[in-house]
Amino acid sequence: GEDVEQSLFLSVRxxxxxxxxxxxxxxxxxxxxxxxxxxxxxxxxxxxxxxxxDMKQDQRLTVLLNKKDKHLxxxxxxxxxxxxxxxxxxxxxxxxxxxxxxxxLVTP
Amino acid sequence: DGGITQSPKYLFRKEGQNVTLSCEQNLNHDAMYWYRQxxxxxxxxxxxxxxxxxxxxxxxxxxxSVSREKKESFPLTVTSAQKNPTAFYLCASSIIGxxxxxxxxxxxxxx
Numbered sequence: 001g002e003d004v005e006q007s008l009f010l011s012v013r014x015x016x017x018x019x020x021x022x023x024x025x026x027x028x029x030x031x032x033x034x035x036x037x038x039x040x041x042x043x044x045x046x047x048x049x050x051x052x053x054d055m056k057q058d059q060r061l062t063v064l065l066n067k068k069d070k071h072l073x074x075x076x077x078x079x080x081x082x083x084x085x086x087x088x089x090x091x092x093x094x095x096x097x098x099x100x101x102x103x104x105l106v107t108p
Numbered sequence: 109d110g111g112i113t114q115s116p117k118y119l120f121r122k123e124g125q126n127v128t129l130s131c132e133q134n135l136n137h138d139a140m141y142w143y144r145q146x147x148x149x150x151x152x153x154x155x156x157x158x159x160x161x162x163x164x165x166x167x168x169x170x171x172x173s174v175s176r177e178k179k180e181s182f183p184l185t186v187t188s189a190q191k192n193p194t195a196f197y198l199c200a201s202s203i204i205g206x207x208x209x210x211x212x213x214x215x216x217x218x219x
Contacts, residue, residue, distance in 0.1 A: 004150070033207070042114075042198055042210040043151075088150060095141055095166060096200075096208055098150035 006089060006099035013107055018076040020102045022089035027070060029091040034063065034074045037086045037101070046074070046087070081106045111135070112211035114199050119216045121186070121193065129184045129214045131199035139204045140182035144168060145196040145213075154197075157182055158204055186216060194218045 005023040012018045024032060030051050035043040049056045049063045049072070056063045062075040072089055084106045090096040112133045121127045131140065139158045143151035153166030157176040171190025176182055182201075186193045196215050200208040 008148075030205075031207070035210075040213075040215075042212045043200075045207060045209065048207060092205075094164075095153045095156050096151070098143075098152075100148065100150040 004099035114211035137201035
């Protein structure tokens with residue numbers, strides 16, 4: 001099947017904003033998700049956006065959706081060292097179709 | 109305390125052995141899923157189930173088997189036919205068509 005694409009690595013300084021990008025495949029996906037994975041742990045749901053929305057904000061997290069380009073982004077404001085993790089975007093079909101994940105490294 | 113539990117956290121298997129990974133949820137979710145994660149890879153779907161006594165193959169079902177005898181339980185057996193079973197296995201559950209919630213995972217290592 002087609003792949004959900006994400007850049008593999010991102011490094012930011014503490015206090016800066018992080019932007020993680022994702023290109024998905026299925027224009028009929030009703031929900032798009034962002035999950036966070038810390039080392040050795042399961043996936044934690046961060047946020048999601050319904051396909052009829054352009055933007056969703058939840059505290060430090062902002063999700064932008066461009067349906068025309070099938071592009072999804074996650075912005076983390078005031079990034080902290082505790083935000084260092086792997087971030088997965090996923091599109092909902094009969095199950096979830098995941099990207100390979102973006103490793104975010106936050107440096108002091 | 110509600111949620112999804114997986115056991116064991118770490119599992120070691122000799123070549124040629126079958127092993128079973130446990131996944132239990134008390135969220136009253138109808139749907140349950142098994143994913144496999146390899147280093148540097150996203151999650152790939154092994155099997156999923158939307159109702160008791162029924163399940164469907166995912167993208168990489170070969171060498172795996174599942175059962176769904178109870179709503180709250182969805183065990184995964186990694187058989188000796190699975191050529192490269194060393195991986196991190198994640199179970200998830202959801203209301204059908206809704207957000208999936210994940211367990212803490214089981215790391216399987218073949219010795």
